[in-house]
Every structure is written in structure tokens, then in C-alpha cells.
Amino acid sequence: MADSAQAQKLVYLVTGGCGFLGEHVVRMLLQREPRLGELRVFDLHLGPWLEELKTGPVRVTAIQGDVTQAHEVAAAVAGAHVVIHTAGLVDVFGRASPKTIHEVNVQGTRNVIEACVQTGTRFLVYTSSMEVVGPNTKGHPFYRGNEDTPYEAVHRHPYPCSKALAEWLVLEANGREVCGGLPLVTCALRPTGIYGEGHQIMRDFYRQGLRLGGRLFRAIPASVEHGRVYVGNVAWMHVLAARELERRAARMGGQVYFCYDGSPYKSYEDFNMEFLGPCGLRLVGTRPLVPYWLLVFLAALNVLLQWLLRPLLLYAPLLNPYTLAMANTTFTVSTDKAQRHFGYEPLFSWEDSRTRTILWVQATGGSAQ
Numbered sequence: 304m305a306d307s308a309q310a311q312k313l314v315y316l317v318t319g320g321c322g323f324l325g326e327h328v329v330r331m332l333l334q335r336e337p338r339l340g341e342l343r344v345f346d347l348h349l350g351p352w353l354e355e356l357k358t359g360p361v362r363v364t365a366i367q368g369d370v371t372q373a374h375e376v377a378a379a380v381a382g383a384h385v386v387i388h389t390a391g392l393v394d395v396f397g398r399a400s401p402k403t404i405h406e407v408n409v410q411g412t413r414n415v416i417e418a419c420v421q422t423g424t425r426f427l428v429y430t431s432s433m434e435v436v437g438p439n440t441k442g443h444p445f446y447r448g449n450e451d452t453p454y455e456a457v458h459r460h461p462y463p464c465s466k467a468l469a470e471w472l473v474l475e476a477n478g479r480e481v482c483g484g485l486p487l488v489t490c491a492l493r494p495t496g497i498y499g500e501g502h503q504i505m506r507d508f509y510r511q512g513l514r515l516g517g518r519l520f521r522a523i524p525a526s527v528e529h530g531r532v533y534v535g536n537v538a539w540m541h542v543l544a545a546r547e548l549e550r551r552a553a554r555m556g557g558q559v560y561f562c563y564d565g566s567p568y569k570s571y572e573d574f575n576m577e578f579l580g581p582c583g584l585r586l587v588g589t590r591p592l593v594p595y596w597l598l599v600f601l602a603a604l605n606v607l608l609q610w611l612l613r614p615l616l617l618y619a620p621l622l623n624p625y626t627l628a629m630a631n632t633t634f635t636v637s638t639d640k641a642q643r644h645f646g647y648e649p650l651f652s653w654e655d656s657r658t659r660t661i662l663w664v665q666a667t668g669g670s671a672q
């Protein structure tokens with residue numbers, strides 16, 4: 304990719320390009336990557352909105368495919384200069400089996416790596432997660448930590464286990480020789496809890512509040528801080544990392560970067576209220592309204608109900624032992640590694656991120672979209 308931006312037009316592939324983050328990455332590339340000649344959007348489920356993108360100067364190729372199918376991935380990767388791999392099964396609610404989560408998140412990532420090696424694609428940015436680090440199963444807080452902060456990353460849940468293994472595979476692949484004899488350059492980005500337009504969990508909270516007469520009931524102490532980052536800034540970090548990976552290969556290759564911006568440190572519930580409050584909801588209680596032991600019991604009951612109902616329907620509420628433990632454990636990051644290594648600065652201020660998210664919540668009106 305060494306030619307000047309004007310001379311060579313590049314081919315980018317975004318896996319999971321129709322997902323919450325993926326769509327923002329696709330749109331950000333079209334808006335802010337001048338070297339883009341072709342944008343391939345690879346996803347199990349293609350969105351209808353892709354059609355509107357095909358009228359612009361960049362060739363947008365929608366590819367319906369499955370990352371667990373190596374031949375489909377290889378066909379999509381062949382000829383690409385850069386791969387941004389966001390596709391994944393983001394499930395902490397028991398919807399998918401551990402096997403399926405592993406197949407998509409781990410084997411799917413293996414397939415992307417091997418496709419890069421076999422077809423000669425040299426630059427791979429992987430969407431990892433804060434969950435690779437924690438919170439761990441011991442509930443140890445991670446307070447304003449960075450990429451070098453010591454922390455006992457102990458996981459049992461299939462999702463964080465799969466993200467940790469996939470990240471390891473990506474970083475381990477850095478430097479491998481690809482077809483053509485040059486080295487593969489990889490990096491992994493670790494978003495904390497992403498929010499913004501298209502965040503389905505935020506929409507679920509909004510709908511829950513509407514059902515409860517405009518109220519949500521505090522379940523988590525306000526003192527438990529949870530790191531959050533605006534989806535537009537996460538998308539921008541992906542675009543910038545992909546752009547700089549060649550020029551700064553020696554520094555960025557094999558590195559991990561937390562995704563961060565100016566979003567305030569708050570409890571998960573209080574942070575959500577930054578958007579749901581202006582949409583008419585109220586968070587009842589300055590302290591959790593029910594004792595923790597009762598939440599633990601209700602979370603366990605939800606697991607039992609999910610198991611009993613599975614032959615009839617998928618019952619996957621927000622509250623389960625894993626999500627309760629997540630929400631109750633402080634996990635915030637404070638870092639500038641992405642700025643130091645490849646000049647990242649958030650594109651959207653907190654105020655702008657908040658306004659955009661509020662407008663989106665209002666526009667959904669709690670609808671299914």
C-alpha cells in the first residue's frame with residue numbers, strides 16, 4: 304500500500320459490516336478513507352441500507368457469508384489490501400451455545416487470518432473487547448487501567464473466553480509471511496461498552512422503561528463505574544488504525560489498544576440515563592432498590608427459566624449471573640496508547656456523542672428497529 308493516496312485505490316473488507324459497530328465502520332470508511340477504491344461488506348445478514356451506499360464513487364460490494372466457512376472468507380479476502388474483522392457473536396445472554404460462540408469468534412477469526420496469509424492480504428485490524436481483560440470471575444475492579452495494567456484475566460464465560468483466544472490468534476499471527484513473501488501486520492482494538500446509534504441493549508432498556516410507566520429501577524450501586532465509548536469513535540479508531548498499520552507497522556504490529564473517548568465514568572445504569580432521561584425515563588432509587596442477594600436469586604432463576612423454556616421459546620433476559628457480575632464490577636480505562644502509537648483522537652466529543660445517541664433513542668421510540 305506504499306503508493307500515494309491519489310495513485311492507488313485500495314480494497315477494504317469489513318467482516319460483520321452490517322452489525323452495530325460494523326455499519327459505523329463501513330460508513331466511516333466511505334466518509335473518511337480517501338484511498339478507498341472498493342469496500343467489501345461481509346456479513347451473515349446483509350442490511351437493506353447497503354443498497355443506498357452503491358450510488359457513490361466507491362464500489363461497495365455486499366457479500367453474504369459466514370466467517371465459520373473458510374472458503375467463503377478466502378473468497379471475500381482475496382485481493383483485499385486491508386481487513387477489518389468485526390464479525391462476532393456478541394452473546395452474554397445465553398442465546399447461543401458455547402460451541403457456536405467459539406465457532407464464530409475463534410474459528411471465524413482463524414479463517415480470516417488464514418485467508419490473509421493464503422491470499423496475500425497484509426493488514427488486519429481485529430475488534431477485540433475489554434472483556435479479554437475483565438471483569439474477571441473474582442470480581443476484581445479494573446479502575447482507570449491501561450493496556451499495561453497488571454490484572455488477573457480469569458474467565459469462564461464462553462464469550463470472553465472466545466474473544467481472548469481470538470485476540471491471541473490475531474496478535475500471534477503478526478509477522479507471519481503472507482503469499483507474496485511480505486509479513487502480515489495485525490493489531491487488536493479493545494472497546495469498552497459501546498453505545499450509540501444502533502445499540503440494541505440501550506433500546507431494550509428504553510422499551511423496558513416504557514413498559515414500566517417511564518421508570519427504571521436501580522439495581523447497581525452508583526459507585527460502580529463502567530467504561531463506555533461512543534460507536535463513532537470506535538469506528539474512527541478502526542479506520543485510523545487500518546490506515547496507519549502499514550506506515551507504523553514496527554510500532555503497531557502485534558499491539559492491543561483500548562478504545563476510549565471523553566465519555567464520562569459512571570455506573571452502567573446512570574450512564575444509560577444520560578440518554579434515557581432526556582427521552583422521558585426516570586431511574587428510581589439513589590441506591591439499589593433490592594438487596595444483592597435477591598438479584599443473585601433472580602439471576603439464577605432466569606437461568607433456570609431459560610433452560611426450562613428452551614424447547615418452547617428463547618427466554619434471554621438482561622439479568623443473569625454473568626451480566627449481574629459484569630454490571631457490579633468496576634471496569635474503566637484511562638489510556639492514550641492509541642494516540643501515542645497512531646495519532647488517534649476521538650472524532651466525536653462527549654456532548655456530540657450524547658446528542659446523537661439521544662436523537663437515535665427518540666427516533667426508535669422504543670420500536671423494534
Ligand SMILES: NC(=O)C1=CN([C@@H]2O[C@H](COP(=O)(O)OP(=O)(O)OC[C@H]3O[C@@H](n4cnc5c(N)ncnc54)[C@H](O)[C@@H]3O)[C@@H](O)[C@H]2O)C=CC1
Nearest residue numbers: 319321322323324346347369370389390391432494496497
Ligand atoms: N457491543 C459492544 O459493547 C462491544 C462489542 N465488541 C465487539 O465488536 C464486534 C461487533 O460487535 P457488535 O457490533 O456489538 O455486535 P453485532 O451483533 O451488532 O454485530 C456483529 C455482526 O457480525 C455478524 N456475524 C455474526 N456471526 C457471523 C458469522 N458467522 N459470519 C459472518 N458475520 C457474522 C452479525 O450478523 C452482525 O452483523 C464484536 O466482535 C464484539 O465482540 C467489543 C466490545 C464491546
Ligand SMILES: CC(C)[C@@H](O)CC[C@@H](C)[C@H]1CC[C@H]2[C@@H]3[C@H](O)CC4=CC(=O)CC[C@]4(C)[C@H]3CC[C@]12C
Nearest residue numbers: 393395432434495496522571621622626627629630
Ligand atoms: C439487569 C441489570 C443488572 C443491568 O444493569 C445489566 C446490564 C448488563 C446487560 C450490561 C452491564 C455490562 C455490559 C457489558 C459490558 O459493557 C462489556 C461488554 C463487552 C462486549 O464485548 C460485548 C457487550 C458487553 C458484554 C456488555 C453487555 C451488556 C452488559 C453485561
